[in-house]
Amino acid sequence: MRAILTSKWTKVVVFLLCLMPLASLGWRALHNDLSANPIEFITHATGDWTLRFLLITLAITPFRKILRLPDLIRFRRMLGLFAFFYACLHFTTYIWLDKFFDLAEMWKDVAKRRYITVGFTAFLLLIPLAVTSTAGWIRRIGGRRWQQLHRAIYFSALCGVIHYYWLVKSAVIRPLAYAAILAVLLLWRLAVKYWPQPQPATADLQPKPQRVQA
Amino acid sequence: MLIRKAPDLTYADVTPKSLYLDRRKFLRGMGIAGAAALAGARLWDLASPNTQAFAATKFDGLIKSPFSTKEQQNSYNDVTHYNNFYEFGTEKSDPSKNAGKFQTSPWTVSVEGEVNKPRKFSLDEIIKLGPLEERIYRHRCVEAWSIVVPWIGFSFSALANAVEPTPKAKYVAFESYWDSKQMPWGRYAGIDFPYVEGLRLDEAMNPLALLCVGMYGESLPNQDGAPIRLVLPWKYGFKSAKSLVKIRFVKGEPPTTWNRMASNEYGFYANVNPKVDHPRWSQAKERRLGEFFKRETLMFNGYGDQVASMYNGMDLRKNY
Numbered sequence: 001m002r003a004i005l006t007s008k009w010t011k012v013v014v015f016l017l018c019l020m021p022l023a024s025l026g027w028r029a030l031h032n033d034l035s036a037n038p039i040e041f042i043t044h045a046t047g048d049w050t051l052r053f054l055l056i057t058l059a060i061t062p063f064r065k066i067l068r069l070p071d072l073i074r075f076r077r078m079l080g081l082f083a084f085f086y087a088c089l090h091f092t093t094y095i096w097l098d099k100f101f102d103l104a105e106m107w108k109d110v111a112k113r114r115y116i117t118v119g120f121t122a123f124l125l126l127i128p129l130a131v132t133s134t135a136g137w138i139r140r141i142g143g144r145r146w147q148q149l150h151r152a153i154y155f156s157a158l159c160g161v162i163h164y165y166w167l168v169k170s171a172v173i174r175p176l177a178y179a180a181i182l183a184v185l186l187l188w189r190l191a192v193k194y195w196p197q198p199q200p201a202t203a204d205l206q207p208k209p210q211r212v213q214a
Numbered sequence: 215m216l217i218r219k220a221p222d223l224t225y226a227d228v229t230p231k232s233l234y235l236d237r238r239k240f241l242r243g244m245g246i247a248g249a250a251a252l253a254g255a256r257l258w259d260l261a262s263p264n265t266q267a268f269a270a271t272k273f274d275g276l277i278k279s280p281f282s283t284k285e286q287q288n289s290y291n292d293v294t295h296y297n298n299f300y301e302f303g304t305e306k307s308d309p310s311k312n313a314g315k316f317q318t319s320p321w322t323v324s325v326e327g328e329v330n331k332p333r334k335f336s337l338d339e340i341i342k343l344g345p346l347e348e349r350i351y352r353h354r355c356v357e358a359w360s361i362v363v364p365w366i367g368f369s370f371s372a373l374a375n376a377v378e379p380t381p382k383a384k385y386v387a388f389e390s391y392w393d394s395k396q397m398p399w400g401r402y403a404g405i406d407f408p409y410v411e412g413l414r415l416d417e418a419m420n421p422l423a424l425l426c427v428g429m430y431g432e433s434l435p436n437q438d439g440a441p442i443r444l445v446l447p448w449k450y451g452f453k454s455a456k457s458l459v460k461i462r463f464v465k466g467e468p469p470t471t472w473n474r475m476a477s478n479e480y481g482f483y484a485n486v487n488p489k490v491d492h493p494r495w496s497q498a499k500e501r502r503l504g505e506f507f508k509r510e511t512l513m514f515n516g517y518g519d520q521v522a523s524m525y526n527g528m529d530l531r532k533n534y
Contacts, residue, residue: 035307036288036296036503037359100507113494166494169357170404170475171304 005071014075018082021049022089039097046090051164051178053083054157058185065192077133080153084130087123115166122159125152157182270432273346273366281422281520282350288361290430292503298355299437299456300403301392309437312399316436318457323442325373327463328383335373337441341427343376344368348431349424349445354486354515356450360500365445366428371419379415379463386418387411387468388444389460405475411444411455412468412482414524422447422520448517450484481534485525486515490534 004010025045028034034041057079064072099106109116129150131137138146161182165175299309302316323340326332346366354360374386392408394400400407417423424445427434434440439456446454452472462468472480479493488498488511499508514521525533 036292037306037501039501039506040306040359109496115494168404169304170300171402172404173402 001069002071005069005074011074011078015078018053018078021045021086039093043090043093043098046086046093047164050083050086050090051157051160053079053086054153054160055178055181055185057083058153058157058182062185062188081130081133084126087126091123115163118159118166119163122156122163125156125159129153129156154186158186270435271428272432273428276346276348276366276431279347279349282348282364283352283362283516285350285352285362286504287350287364288503293361293363293429294435294437296503297438298357298451299439300405301390301397301400301407301409301457302437303399304403308399312397313436313440316396316440316457318436318441321441321459323458323461325377325461325463327387328380328465329463330378330380332377337427340373340425340442344372346427351424351445351447352515352517353445353447353451353454354500354511356452356480356484356492356497358495358497358500358511360502360511360515362502363429363445364431365424365426366431367424367426367445369421370423370425370444371421373425373461374419374463377463382465383463384415385464385467386413386415387460387462387464388413388455388458389462390455391457391459405471407471408459409455409471410469411453412470413446413453414467415463416524417446417521420521420524422517448485448514448521450486452480453484483525483530483533485521485530485534486511487513487530487534489513490531 025034025042028041029038057076060072060076060079064070095101095106099109110120111117129152132141132146132149141149161175161179164178165172168175295310296306297309298304298306299313302309302312319337321337322334323337324332324334345368347368348364348366350362350364352360352362388411390407390409390411392400394407397407413423424447426439426443426445427441429435429438434443439454442458443456444454444458453470467482470480470482472484473482486497491497497511500511501508512518
């Protein structure tokens with residue numbers, strides 16, 4: 001497993017997989033298969049994938065710990081950047097194909113419509129994270145503060161899910177599914193942080209379980 | 215790719231259904247032949263049986279209605295593959311996928327309440343009530359998209375006159391078919407079924423209010439509200455209840471589904487009004503399916519001449 005995770009080819013494969021949603025949109029566009037309302041279709045697809053990539057990114061740490069696969073960390077930055085990539089496509093679709101670069105209209109929307117306010121916030125929160133995603137920036141700000149900064153992804157994902165919930169007319173099942181997954185991912189973090197670490201009752205007889213560093 | 219030209223075609227030129235069905239099969243085939251990875255997310259689609267309804271009755275000798283618009287009609291494919299019918303799922307593509315096996319024959323509509331001659335009608339009996347007309351209407355969804363559809367039917371007033379509403383009848387309540395076995399997707403729609411709608415009696419008697427049994431020259435496809443529905447072109451689409459089973463003339467304002475669900479967002483009247491926004495989005499503009507740029511939304515969806523007088527003296531901000 002470790003060999004697979006650390007192979008550079010795996011990274012290439014994951015990278016290509018992450019491009020599949022975009023490729024699928026391109027394929028559908030070529031075949032005139034973007035529904036009767038292509039702009040809405042693209043807006044929804046890119047929004048869905050932004051949320052999915054945010055959740056996948058947030059799932060890396062729990063999976064590393066639970067499955068004891070620390071090498072999964074090698075994919076976290078890429079997945080996070082893909083979340084940002086699809087967020088950019090989502091925002092571009094909105095500002096271009098919905099608002100036709102009418103910035104005044106956009107600000108009116110952001111101020112007046114709470115689902116846009118919260119969605120726009122989710123997007124803004126991702127920008128500093130994308131900018132500081134390089135090794136150079138981790139050095140410059142220092143690992144600890146970098147980590148603190150990058151906790152903004154929790155709020156971005158939260159805003160993203162609320163954005164989706166506030167936008168649907170009545171079919172709340174899907175936004176609630178995203179919310180449930182996000183809740184699990186965030187509560188796991190809280191639990192790890194605040195749950196008392198289990199003490200082995202028969203410490204003398206058993207080897208002490210290795211504590212995984214957070 | 216996104217810019218789809220609005221071709222100079224009449225609906226006689228619309229791709230015959232058998233042809234575009236073949237095209238879809240071809241595309242599905244292409245999907246299988248194409249990269250499996252690409253198809254990954256769509257495997258489910260590919261595996262699903264083609265549940266397209268093939269049975270359709272052609273209507274001949276339709277009267278051309280003076281109410282028809284000369285605007286470019288949307289394609290049959292657009293109107294049948296992009297619409298809301300929450301009983302069959304909440305995605306725009308769901309009704310076309312899920313309504314294929316919907317049983318619409320035999321069909322009866324019960325007309326009752328404050329009328330002298332309450333009775334149950336079979337679909338055939340209703341169709342015989344009036345000469346069928348083709349009416350090409352603009353149709354504006356509350357979600358800010360719009361289409362132009364050649365509907366078939368006649369004014370609802372023909373049915374009303376057949377049952378003779380009493381002076382006590384002030385409103386009309388409409389109820390759509392609901393069967394959780396045939397429509398299991400509806401359980402996750404987030405709204406209560408059966409779907410109910412309502413009109414003031416004068417609105418229902420307005421000649422524009424269409425009792426609709428077909429479109430594009432033939433009977434209604436299941437996903438568009440077969441076998442009989444309302445079409446109210448000056449109101450948001452959700453007022454035009456589909457697959458009607460009960461029509462009740464009543465004294466007081468009847469409850470309506472979306473109003474019950476969120477009364478601050480969906481009023482009883484729901485007249486198309488560019489000046490009164492939905493709380494969550496603007497109603498000033500709309501996207502006509504097939505067009506790249508949005509167009510301005512018209513008051514009463516452009517049917518003010520026929521309907522505006524019914525709302526004289528009413529505050530349309532309050533009665534949205």
